[in-house]
Amino acid sequence: METLPALTLAATGDQNIDLQSLKGQKLVLYFYPKDNTPGCTQEGQDFRDQFAEFTARHTRILGVSRDSVRSHENFKKKYDFPFDLLADTEEALCNAFDIIQPKMMFGKQRMGIVRSTLLFDENGQLQKTWSKVKVTNHVSEVLAAIDAL
Secondary structure: OOEOOOOEEEEOOOEEEEHHHHOOOEEEEEEOOOOOOHHHHHHHHHHHHOHHHHHHOOEEEEEEEOOOHHHHHHHHHHHOOOOEEEEOOOOHHHHHOOOEEEEEEOOEEEEEEOOEEEEEOOOOEEEEEEEOOOOOOHHHHHHHHHHHO
């Protein structure tokens, strides 16, 4: 998929976010495996710590995982994330961008979210994809890509 899909997902803040309604601003969707795990927590904190830089670039950030809204609310509150988290419990958004893939966990293969980030322009067009993201310095890479648009 090369554009924002016509999907509405439950999100933190007791809201449902219609992805199509986000056109008109740049958008970062970052997909992560699970709330309150070390890598996912660090990634969220890195986006949080650079939130003003994204705001200055007229870019919205949304985190996405298969966790419930309740889990997301606790995660967001615990780490003071200034952006919303989408609950893709049915995997519709993940499947639209092939984010669910086979992964090895404890010697067993299972399907899971591959840590990925997608950058969309103001028209909802996908401009850049990062797959199998390494958390260190990732947020700086995303900011540089926004500047290059």
